[in-house]
Amino acid sequence: MDLKQIKTLLEDTFNKELSEGEKRHIVFWYDDNGEFKEDIDELNLENAKILKLNNNNNFFVKYQLEKADTESNYLIYAPFGKPSPRENYLLDILKYSMEFSTDKATVIMRDLNISDDSLKSTFRKYIKFFNNKDRYRIFKGYEIERYTEEIVDMSVLSALCRLPYPDFDEVLRVLLMEEDLENNKHLEAIEKFGRLDVLWKLVDKYYGYSDNEPTLEKLAIFMLVTNVAYCLSGELPDTWRKYVSSRKTDCVVFLSNFMNHSLYSAAYDRLANSIEGKLKVHEYIDNWEMEDYINCDIFKAFDEAIIRKLKEQLLSDIGEFERYRDIIQARRTKHWYIFFKSEYECIYWAIELFDCWKDVSQNIRQYTPLEFAKRYAEQYYKLDTAYRKFYTSFDRLQNKELLMELRDKVENTYVNGYLNTLSIKWSDSLETLNGNWTIPGMIMQKDFYNAYIKPFKNRKERVFVIISDALRYEVAREFCDMLNKERKGSTEIVYMQGCIPSSTRLGMASLLPHKSITIDEDYKVYVDGISSEGTDNRNKILNNYSQESIAVQFTDVIDMKRDDMRKIFGGKELIYIYHNTIDARGDNNKTEREVFDAVEETFKELMLLINNLVNNVTATNIIITADHGFIYKRGNLMESDKISKGSIEDAYENRRFVLSTNALELDGTLTFDMEYLLGPDTSLKYISPRGVNRFKVQGTGANYVHGGTSLQEILIPVIKFKNDRSKDSKNEVTKVDVKLTSITRKITNTISYLEFFQTEKIEDKRVPLRLKVYFVDEENNRISNENIIIADSKSETYEERSFREKFVLKNRKYDKTKKYYLIMEDEEETVEKIYDKIPFIIDIAISNDDFGF
Numbered sequence: 001m002d003l004k005q006i007k008t009l010l011e012d013t014f015n016k017e018l019s020e021g022e023k024r025h026i027v028f029w030y031d032d033n034g035e036f037k038e039d040i041d042e043l044n045l046e047n048a049k050i051l052k053l054n055n056n057n058n059f060f061v062k063y064q065l066e067k068a069d070t071e072s073n074y075l076i077y078a079p080f081g082k083p084s085p086r087e088n089y090l091l092d093i094l095k096y097s098m099e100f101s102t103d104k105a106t107v108i109m110r111d112l113n114i115s116d117d118s119l120k121s122t123f124r125k126y127i128k129f130f131n132n133k134d135r136y137r138i139f140k141g142y143e144i145e146r147y148t149e150e151i152v153d154m155s156v157l158s159a160l161c162r163l164p165y166p167d168f169d170e171v172l173r174v175l176l177m178e179e180d181l182e183n184n185k186h187l188e189a190i191e192k193f194g195r196l197d198v199l200w201k202l203v204d205k206y207y208g209y210s211d212n213e214p215t216l217e218k219l220a221i222f223m224l225v226t227n228v229a230y231c232l233s234g235e236l237p238d239t240w241r242k243y244v245s246s247r248k249t250d251c252v253v254f255l256s257n258f259m260n261h262s263l264y265s266a267a268y269d270r271l272a273n274s275i276e277g278k279l280k281v282h283e284y285i286d287n288w289e290m291e292d293y294i295n296c297d298i299f300k301a302f303d304e305a306i307i308r309k310l311k312e313q314l315l316s317d318i319g320e321f322e323r324y325r326d327i328i329q330a331r332r333t334k335h336w337y338i339f340f341k342s343e344y345e346c347i348y349w350a351i352e353l354f355d356c357w358k359d360v361s362q363n364i365r366q367y368t369p370l371e372f373a374k375r376y377a378e379q380y381y382k383l384d385t386a387y388r389k390f391y392t393s394f395d396r397l398q399n400k401e402l403l404m405e406l407r408d409k410v411e412n413t414y415v416n417g418y419l420n421t422l423s424i425k426w427s428d429s430l431e432t433l434n435g436n437w438t439i440p441g442m443i444m445q446k447d448f449y450n451a452y453i454k455p456f457k458n459r460k461e462r463v464f465v466i467i468s469d470a471l472r473y474e475v476a477r478e479f480c481d482m483l484n485k486e487r488k489g490s491t492e493i494v495y496m497q498g499c500i501p502s503s504t505r506l507g508m509a510s511l512l513p514h515k516s517i518t519i520d521e522d523y524k525v526y527v528d529g530i531s532s533e534g535t536d537n538r539n540k541i542l543n544n545y546s547q548e549s550i551a552v553q554f555t556d557v558i559d560m561k562r563d564d565m566r567k568i569f570g571g572k573e574l575i576y577i578y579h580n581t582i583d584a585r586g587d588n589n590k591t592e593r594e595v596f597d598a599v600e601e602t603f604k605e606l607m608l609l610i611n612n613l614v615n616n617v618t619a620t621n622i623i624i625t626a627d628h629g630f631i632y633k634r635g636n637l638m639e640s641d642k643i644s645k646g647s648i649e650d651a652y653e654n655r656r657f658v659l660s661t662n663a664l665e666l667d668g669t670l671t672f673d674m675e676y677l678l679g680p681d682t683s684l685k686y687i688s689p690r691g692v693n694r695f696k697v698q699g700t701g702a703n704y705v706h707g708g709t710s711l712q713e714i715l716i717p718v719i720k721f722k723n724d725r726s727k728d729s730k731n732e733v734t735k736v737d738v739k740l741t742s743i744t745r746k747i748t749n750t751i752s753y754l755e756f757f758q759t760e761k762i763e764d765k766r767v768p769l770r771l772k773v774y775f776v777d778e779e780n781n782r783i784s785n786e787n788i789i790i791a792d793s794k795s796e797t798y799e800e801r802s803f804r805e806k807f808v809l810k811n812r813k814y815d816k817t818k819k820y821y822l823i824m825e826d827e828e829e830t831v832e833k834i835y836d837k838i839p840f841i842i843d844i845a846i847s848n849d850d851f852g853f
Contacts, residue, residue, distance in 0.1 A: 005110050006036075006102065007043055013098065014048045014073045025073045026065065026097035028090075034079035035104040035127055048073035053080075058089040065093060075100075104130060112140065114147050122149045126156050129193045135159050142166050153198045160189045168202055172219075173258055177267035181216040207254065208247035217275075218243075224275050226251040227298045230808070234292035237284050249750045252808045255298070256785035259335050260772075269339075272299055294327065297334035306331065307343045311406050314350055321355040333788035345393035346403050350410050353386035357418050364421055369429050369439045376711045377495055380422060381474040384712060387414045388474070391634055392596045411635045419633065423691035423710050430670055430709060437676040437686070442497040445716050446677055448625065449513040449545075451496075452718060456621055457546060457574065463621040464575045464613055466554075467511055468602060469504060469583035470706065472629030475599050476717030479606060479624070485767045486607060487614065488731045489723040498628055498714035500672060500686050501657040501707040504583065507627025507716075508532055510677070512576075513545040517677055519684065523652040523659060535578065542574060549574035558609060562616040569617050581605060586630060586704035595632050595704050614723050624719040630706040631692050631713060637703065642696045643668050643689045655694040656707035658687045668693065670709060735769040736760050738791045740822065740838055741802075747775075747820075747842045750809045754822070758791040758801040768792035771835055772825040773805060778818055783810045789824075814842040 014025050025048070031037065043050060049072050051061050065074060076090070076097075085091055105123040108130050109115075123130075130136050138159040144151060144166070151166070158166040161174040178184045190199055204210045209222050225243035229236055230252050236244070245251045259268040276282075281301040285293065290309050296302045310324055328348050331337050337344065360380060367375065390410050397403065433439070443451050456463040471479075473495055484491040499506040505525045509517050509532040518526045524533070528544065531537045535551050542549035550572050557565060557577065569575060585591045585598035606624065613619035643666070645653075651660035658664065661683045664671070674684040688708045689695060706713050724731040737759040756773075760766055769791040775784035787805040795801055814820070824836040 003036075003039055003043055003107075005107055007045065009102070010043070010075060010100065011045060011047065013100065014045065014075075024071060026076065026093065027074070027100050028076045028078070028082075028094055028097055029100040030078045030080065030082040032081040032103075033127070035131075036077075037079035038131060040077050040079075043075075045073075045075060048075050050075045050077060053078040053090075062090060062093065108136075112144075112147070116147065119147060119149065119152065122152050125195060126152070126193075129156055129160070132193070135193065138162070150202070153195070153202065156194050157190060157199060157202075160194050161186050168206060169254055169257070171199075172203070172207075172254070173264055175216055176220055176223075176258070176271055177264060178216075179270060181220065184216060187216060206247070207250055208245035220271055220275055221279065223251050223255055224272065224298050225279070227255045228296060231296040231298070232288075232293055233295075234288045240279070247811050249808045249811045253783070253785050253810050256808075257782055259298075260786050265335070268335075269300075275299075276301055290327075294330065297331075297336055300336045300339060303331065303334070303336045303340045307340060307347065307402070310347050311403060314347065314354065315405055315409060319354075319358070321351050324351050329790075332790055342393045342396040343403065346390055346397070346406065349386045349390040349393065350406055353383055353390065353410060353413060356382050356386060357413055361417065361421070364425055366425060367429060369426075369433065370441045372426055372429055372711065373439065373442060373495065373497070373715060376422075376715060377473065380418075380711070381477060383414065383418045384472075384474040385478060388596050388599065388632075392600060395597065411633070415633050415635060419631075419692055426711055427670060427690040427709070433672070435672050437500055437672040437674075439497050442495075444676070445496045445498045445507065446510040446514075446517070448496060448511050448718070452623055452720070453513070453574070460573070461621055462573045462575075462619070463623060464577065464619050465511075466577045466579060466606065466609065466622065466624045467508065468606060468624065468626055469578075469580040470586060470628060470630045471582060471602065471624070471626035471717060472712055473715045473717045474712075475582070475602070476624065476626065476719055479603055480717075480719050482603060482607065483610065483719070483721060484764065485733055487610070487721075487723065488733055488765075489721055490731055491722075492720045494718050494720070496625075496716040496718060498716040499677060500688070500709055500714065501654065501659065502628035502709070502713040503654070503657075503707050504627050505532070506677070508538075508578075511625065511627065512538060512541050514541070516679070519659075519674075519678065538576065538578075542576060546574045548572050549576075551576040551578070553577070554579040554605065554609060558605070558612070560612075560616075565612065565616045577609065579605065579609070582630070583706075586632065592632070592704040593634070595630070610721070618725070620723045620725070622721045622723070624717075624721070626716055628706050629710075629713045629715060630704060631708070631710055632704045633692075634703065637694070641693055643693050645695050653695070653697070654707045655697050655702055656688060656705050656713075658695070660685055660687065672709075731765060733765050733767060735826075736762060736766050736791050738769055738771060738789060738803075738824070738835075740824075740836070745838070745840050747807075747809065747840055748844060750811055750844060752807050752809070754805055754807060756789055756803040756805065757798070758793055758803075761796060761801065762792050762794045769835075770827050772823075772827055774823055774825075775807060775809065775840070776821050776823055778820070783812075783820065784808060809842070809844075814844055816841055816843040 010027065013027055016025065018025070040050065040052065051064060051074055053061060053076060061076065082088070088094065104127050105120045108123050109120065139155055142155055142165060144155060154168050154171070155166040157168070157171045161171050163170050163174065175184060175186055178186065190196055200214045203214070203219065207223070209219055211218060222243045222245060225240045226245040226248055229244045230248060258264050276299040281299050285301055285305045290306060293302050294306070306327065310327065313320070313324070325348070328344050331344060360383065387410065394400065394403065394407055438444070453463060453465060477493060480491055480493040499510045509525045509527050512527050512532060514527045516528055520526065524531060526532065527541050530541050532541065535553055538551040542551055548571055550568070552568070552575070554577055557568070560568070579602070581602045582595060582598045586595035610622060613622065645658065645666055648658060648660060648664065650662060651658050664685065664687055666687060668690050669687050670690055672686045674682050674686055678684060692708070692710055694702050694705060739757050739759055741755045741757045762768060771789040771791070772786055773789055774782055774786045777783050785808045787807065789803050789805065793801045820840045820842050822838040822840055823834065825833045826835040
């Protein structure tokens with residue numbers, strides 16, 4: 001409590017001139033309610049001493065004033081009302097002394113420069129609150145310009161909740177954020193130092209909650225049920241109806257800003273989960289259609305039900321894939337999506353796989369090998385991607401049991417449907433080559449250097465070649481899209497016909513410049529007579545074709561500082577960088593289940609490498625390729641997946657191939673000459689199981705394989721990236737634009753719809769934009785719910801790039817002469833978040849707070 005004004009008044013009194021005959025000033029202060037008894041010791045009067053009266057020291061005070069000290073000025077403080085003359089033992093002294101009178105309410109109001117005496121009763125009811133210096137400091141720090149009874153009430157509540165500014169919405173949020181609603185420390189502080197009746201009166205006024213025995217738990221139920229009523233299309237349970245507010249829009253706005261705020265959302269989740277159980281939400285959901293609650297996100301039970309029903313419909317082969325995609329698309333903007341992201345992504349990629357297989361299964365016919373390669377690169381690869389992405393999400397699930405049946409259907413569709421059908425037709429097509437591993441019209445992997453790298457040397461341009469072990473085509477396709485959207489520059493992906501066997505030894509050798517490739521009796525590979533194993537040997541091979549060349553491992557350069565990287569690559573025109581994450585994980589029987597996670601890591605590592613090369617050594621030309629692809633299926637291998645080959649002498653054996661100089665007749669296999677690579681003098685033959693079968697080989701680890709002739713193994717990607725350092729915006733990566741297309745800039749109802757449009761589709765260098773959209777007043781206070789717009793449509797059509805968003809305004813008086821603003825906020829920006837700020841007039845003649853039920 002600030003006593004400066006009281007001290008000033010008292011010292012002015014003691015400094016007055018003495019009347020004739022007076023020797024000193026004695027001042028009595030009867031404090032009726034003892035409001036200042038805790039503060040009196042801090043007065044420290046300069047020219048007066050203080051004596052405190054109590055029921056037992058009247059004689060001492062009388063003695064002190066009339067005998068012990070008859071010269072000093074004295075303040076006699078009594079923390080009680082003035083006694084009647086008959087009971088006042090100091091009446092004789094009082095007769096010739098002065099009396100001082102004030103109360104804390106008056107002092108507080110003076111200190112706050114409040115001249116409106118009508119507020120005195122308001123301040124009097126908060127004396128206990130103002131008796132604490134810390135609480136008083138918080139209240140005074142609000143620097144309120146205009147006081148009313150309600151502003152005082154709200155400010156006291158805000159200070160008791162330790163808020164930096166007075167705001168009743170924030171008071172409620174703080175109260176509801178407490179884990180224990182019954183033993184709430186902030187509510188206890190309000191009860192002890194504020195007024196509970198005032199709290200509940202304001203809750204009733206602003207949110208329509210009125211109860212004879214109000215509690216925070218019932219208030220929470222009231223808020224949550226009101227919001228369910230707002231978004232639910234079906235009938236509310238009878239037991240819930242009494243919890244629906246008459247001020248619904250205010251409850252909707254409050255809860256929207258509570259659940260979506262980064263600082264409050266965790267507390268909201270805890271609260272919603274607690275109330276969900278008490279309301280038995282799961283039981284009622286079973287009686288509703290999915291369309292009834294498709295827009296509800298108050299409780300996580302809604303998402304759980306949607307996921308369950310989508311799974312059931314996929315298992316039932318209803319086939320409404322576009323509808324399922326729309327549902328998942330809509331849920332992405334909802335509060336609980338992030339908690340069920342893996343579940344939704346599992347379902348999404350299952351949809352993609354089933355939908356794509358429906359199309360592909362109708363057109364897998366007998367094509368030429370060249371046509372098959374083209375169709376794979378344009379369409380079929382999408383099933384491999386969907387399968388991979390499904391398992392990437394599935395492996396992240398906390399509760400896999402929920403989607404286990406869907407996983408079985410995905411496995412069956414991918415393996416028994418797509419993989420087996422395609423591989424059989426492809427094997428039939430390969431037989432038309434008559435043992436000659438050359439597909440007319442395709443560039444072969446062994447010609448990689450001459451086709452893609454030598455032209456840079458001829459132009460005397462520096463080129464970086466990144467070889468990522470087992471970066472199969474569908475994986476490279478996704479990375480190409482990522483790279484295109486990450487960096488300014490041009491990106492293109494093409495494909496080559498890979499070597500057989502599709503193994504690391506031959507694949508790596510084929511990618512090097514060479515005149516000849518040979519295989520010795522131990523099946524080791526040599527390039528121009530030099531072993532192609534190891535970085536040092538590859539360095540020697542490169543140096544035979546360019547003195548300004550170097551071969552390095554990804555692990556050796558990725559952590560290099562800029563100066564070190566410039567030293568190692570300085571003056572080099574041809575740089576081969578070897579990366580191995582996918583094959584390292586997949587080719588180990590202990591970690592092959594993690595191969596799809598290894599793909600995700602590969603994306604990050606390659607992007608980091610390319611960024612470092614561009615930023616640290618100004619790399620312009622970068623080629624990314626692979627030695628081979630791979631086949632991976634998660635389910636257990638059946639006996640029918642394996643081919644017995646018996647014991648073969650003088651042969652190199654693998655799960656997917658055999659190399660032998662002996663003529664072998666094995667059922668269910670394809671045989672090719674190795675002349676395409678080793679020349680006409682070789683007698684070496686390559687034998688591989690048809691389709692995606694494996695040879696029976698002892699040991700574990702047969703789910704991840706390569707070495708065979710499947711399209712997944714031998715279609716080798718070549719990503720051509722050219723960095724653009726110019727100021728031209730042609731290759732600049734930019735987000736798509738979103739515009740408000742609603743013509744009117746005037747709101748006339750508390751519930752309004754606005755139209756937005758994604759001005760261009762997602763493609764090439766145009767990347768998605770995610771916006772938060774809401775209304776604020778001139779003081780930047782939020783006055784509406786929050787909507788999320790995810791502009792990532794790839795569609796050509798206007799309708800599919802349009803968004804219709806529902807805005808709910810607080811039910812309050814709006815001044816049509818003032819400006820209100822629609823804020824479009826880019827969530828991904830760290831500094832300049834405001835994407836657009838559009839002024840609006842709000843002219844609501846009569847408040848309409850009815851949802852229509």
